[in-house]
Amino acid sequence: MDFKTLLCVMTDADVSVPSLSQAMALAEAHDAHLDVLALGVDRSQTGYFYGGADALLMQEMLKRAHDEAEEIRKTAEAKLSNSGLRWACDIGVAQIADLGRHVASRARFSDLVILPKPYGKNCGTELEPTIEAALFEGQAPVLMVPESVAPMTTPKTVCLAWNESAEALVAARAALPFLKMAETVHVIVVDPPSHGPNRSDPGGLLSQYLARHGVNVQVDVLSKTQPRVSDVLLRHATDTDADLMVMGAYGHSRFREAILGGATRNMLEHAPLPVFLAH
Template sequence: MSYKSLLTVLTNPQFAGPTLSQLVALASAQDAHAEALCLGVDRTQTGYYYAGANAMILQETLSRANAEATEMLEAAKDILGKSGVRWSAEEGVAQIADLGRHVAHRARFSDLVVLPRPYGETRGAEVEPIVEAAMFEGHAPVLIVPDDRPPLAKPSTILVAWNESVEAMRAIRMALPFLKQAETVRIVVIDPPQHGPDRSDPGGLLSQMLSRHGVRCEIDVLSKTMPRVSEILNRHAVDTSADMIVMGAYGHSRFREAILGGATRNMLEQAEVPIFMAH
């Protein structure tokens, strides 16, 4: 079992290099096809133009979006063409309000979507909805790639964030190709319920299921010694020299996480290793 169709969606030339390098590394390790969708994003909302605005504004924004798409396509062809993997790349322009439809359509036919971190000072407003569209409408797992780490071809140590949720289990099932290849998979349980059905053996049934797939598991039960779950996971990833974190995404509503924060958003903001997410 492996990933055979890998997709990335590029909307910012600044982050095209690291994302494409990660895509190539995975395609080579998994013997997969790498696909790059290079989208120039029209970030204007034509229904809200100020009085007196004319068509020149629309033409300028479309020209800029086309130029960005062409620049990213050339970068994709350059990197993918020299990689030795099977690949394809194409360009297009989409309005920001309609971006999710295009991403979801491509993600639906992909085994894994590789994307840059959606939050940060230089990130555009379109990156977060791309991640969400791939997971929610495309029903595909997403690998979020930090900017400053070398490409990851075959993770050796993987942390699995386990809270007995449906989202976590879905992510684990979809991450099985990575989990089976890893040398060590650490099932991380933070403050397990004292009165739950697995209170005497937190993570035990999951470890049993994964071991039947040939996954080499260890269980780490941690106390919530820090305010946020994301902080504990990130610290444990550093302490164990983990190469990847697998976790379920958006156990709460996206609106709640956008307003109040949550484990998903905090991890996407702070994690220093690639994060495999599914919903």
């Protein structure tokens, strides 16, 4: 499979520009069609109004979201107009509680969704549910793009987090176009179970599967020398000078990760490199 339909959801004219640049670079590299959704979000409430609320207040909030969507559309079209790419740009307005439906309806028919890092300075509350909607309701892989990273088209070194889970396998399969282009793919196994079915060859079956697709694979078995698995993964990505991290998303429930933390949440917060996620 190749990436032939890309989706970039923009909910902020400034924060989303790096992800749009990344999406444009991938569209050119893969000869893909790029869809852009300029989405104005009403962040002021949770999908309903208390009894007796003035209808003018609702109208004003939705008008503000629509104006924001128009501003985002103009920003996107200014970058796309002379790019030579095949693209389309639609606008939409959503209350934050209904955000998932709008994102998922477009993500379902996309090969890859390119989105900005959801946590950090100037990041709105809508960015996290946008990623979750693409992964869960849209059933599409997501490429999370940090703000300070230059657009990536052909990764030389990829780190693939492997823990035998269904999510990790889905991510590995979905990321094959990137993995086949890379010079080296490091399959990272952190503290493999001593009594598991693959204890004598952790990551071996995945490496065999990838190698048959022409991927140059190297298995790296690491000890959990830091409190969080995500810290071990990020340190190894730095040590190998990786261009891309591939991992399964939300092996635990989203609620558990929101309260107690988890590899996905921590990676989305701290990753300095693009992260390819699938669930």
